[in-house]
Amino acid sequence: MDRREFIEKGVLAAVGTTLLGACASDRQAKSNTQTDPAKMKQDMASHSFDSLEEKVSLLGYGCMRWPMIDDGKGGQIPDQEAVNDLIDKALVCGINLFDTSPMYNGGLSEKATAAALSRHPRSSYYLSTKLSNFGPENASREASMRMYENSFRQLQTDYIDFYFLHSIGSRIEDFQTRYIDNGMLDFLVEQRRIGKIRHLGFSFHGNKKNFDYFMSLHEKYHWDMVLIQMNYVDWKYATLNNKNATNAEYLYGTLSSMGIPVLIMEPLLGGRLAKIPEPLVHKLQERDPRRSVASWAFRFCASHPGVLSVLSGMTYMEHLEDNLSNFAPLEPLTVEDVDFLQDIAKIMMEYPVVPCNDCKYCIPCPYGIDIPGIFNHYNKCVNEGSIEPDSQDPAYRKARRRFLSGYDASVDPLRQADKCIHCGQCIEKCPQEIDIPHELSRIDHYAETLRRESGL
Ligand code: SF4
Ligand code: SF4
Incomplete structure (x- = not known):
């Protein structure tokens, strides 16, 4: 089934033509100038999930790019005051999912995120974090357990709503070492059974064969959700940049067909889809002058049914405000919009950029290379x-x-x-x-x- 067919059969059948079928004049009339937080909260697109009391906001906060300031000792720390302001604003406007990891922001994200969130009732937000036990020094049972237990301390919580095996997929042997040989996956399944972890899944980077392997484990481990890299470029062209990747169309299609909720990372490709080549910016502006360049990328992800949340690392208030305008309320793309974005993606592939999404996993380099x-x-x-x-x-x-x-x-x-x-x-x-x-x-x-x- 090609993408258009998939969207027409899947998306339109699921959400009805009134959503993705909105014509340009309808969209013009629905310009979102909403600034009232209470109204935004009411309008925030969200989905029910499993037995969670509150719906999960379709826009999730990716806590990997908090603004940083000098720590006075030659290093950098999250700017806690700015983090507090961002989280307060997000909560009051209806974002209730916050995703972090022991390795984000140089290992300081969980603590900074929790410092801000703990000023609010625990029931007003969902916490998501990961077992980021990369490298031989972290993959042992003892080191992995330390990392797991430390997340509870850093996050100031006695339960975690969404817990992920972090970035599996590039090599099955690594998965085996990090989660199977050390017994960590069995341990996490048990932690889910007793309620310390409410939902268990994995985040994926890798090829189709490895993805299929993890899907074959669904029967045994029951993945509650999967975090994938999806955006309008990776939909069809992920493998063009990286032969060991999988196109998002396949990842999303497989998960949807298995009824596994999808969380999305890199909707903006690390910011690259907010800074596209000038001629393409003009094309987007011509199509809808009200919309920011980034908004097209977010709405592409959010318009697919089965997506539980689109995680966005919003470093500054203007990023948060722009995203809020896209999700509260969400105005889904039309099938024509989706085709238009695929044309943009195709042209974009002709530009010789390095497919770096600024995740910073590669630093520090021992020789200081930025x-x-x-x-x-x-x-x-x-x-x-x-x-x-x-x-x-x-x-x-x-x-x-x-x-x-x-x-x-x-x-x-x-x-x-x-x-x-x-x-x-x-x-x-x-x-x-x-x-x-x-x-x-x-x-x-x-x-x-x-x-x-x-x-x-
Ligand atoms: S080069 Fe570094 S920052 Fe860029 S995608 Fe790779 S790990 Fe991330
Ligand atoms: S010196 Fe070059 S190859 Fe070695 S870690 Fe740094 S950037 Fe990578």
């Missing part, structure tokens, strides 16, 4: 059209200047691509399976060529 910073700068220049392949192009000199000055401004010269020694230690940490040293070499070569031509 891997995500370098990729972010390069991608930004690609999207702005500052990377001109042809040195005869009249815009080439301007583009060259923009790339070089922006590079030094955004990435400390001591942490740039030329300092990478190709040790390869970062490769395994990247869920997008980017060949990081290779990409750094490519960017370094490009920067060096520009410098040489500029006489720098």
Whole structure:
């Protein structure tokens, strides 16, 4: 079944043509200028789930990108005052799912999230976290148990609503080591039985064969929900960037057909779908001038039935407010909108960006390389059209200047691509399976060529 057929048969059948069938003039009339928190809370799209008393908000708070400030000792800590403001606003406007992990924000996310949430009744929000026992030093039974128990302490709670095996799928052997050989999965199933964990699932990055394997375990472990990477680019093109990935269309379709609720990560591809190439921004604006670029990506995810929550890492108040305007209330995409976004995705695949979603799992690099910073700068220049392949192009000199000055401004010269020694230690940490040293070499070569031509 192709995507259009799937949406027409699945989505329209599930939600009725009045939702996805809304015409452009209907949409124009429904411009969302809502700012009253109580009304937003009432309008927030949400779903009932299992035996949970309150519906789960379709917009979930991804707590991996809290704003950070200097800790006064040369490090960084979450800006607790800002986190409190963001969480207060989210709760009052109807967001009630908060997803974190022991490894987010340099290991400080659970604590910062709980510090803000504990100022509110425990029954007013759902907590989601993960067993992030990556690496041999964390995968033993003892270390995994410590991580599990520590999450309860950090989150100041005696039960967790959603608990995930974190990022399984790239290698079955790792899953075996992290969850089977050490008995952790059996332990977690028991924790679910006694109510310490209310729902158990996994987050997935990997290929189709591995996904099918985890689905085959459903009968034994009963996955309550699965967290997948889904957005309008990965819907059909995830495997184009990473041959060891799976297109979201397949992941979502399989889970839907098995009746397993879907949670979505990376709806914005780490922010890349909020910073798309300029010509594509114009196309989106032409189609609906009221909508932000990011809103298209969120509504793509939220318009699919069977999606329990779309997790978004909203670092600043303006991100939160823009998202609230998309979900409270949600105005689902039409089938034509979805087709239009697929055309945009197809064009986007022609741009030579590095498929980095800024998750920061690869840092710190032992040699100090600012891997995500370098990729972010390069991608930004690609999207702005500052990377001109042809040195005869009249815009080439301007583009060259923009790339070089922006590079030094955004990435400390001591942490740039030329300092990478190709040790390869970062490769395994990247869920997008980017060949990081290779990409750094490519960017370094490009920067060096520009410098040489500029006489720098
Ligand atoms: S390959 Fe380069 S970027 Fe990766 S860990 Fe080694 S030095 Fe750091
Ligand atoms: S290179 Fe990979 S691990 Fe590093 S920030 Fe980008 S996507 Fe994440």
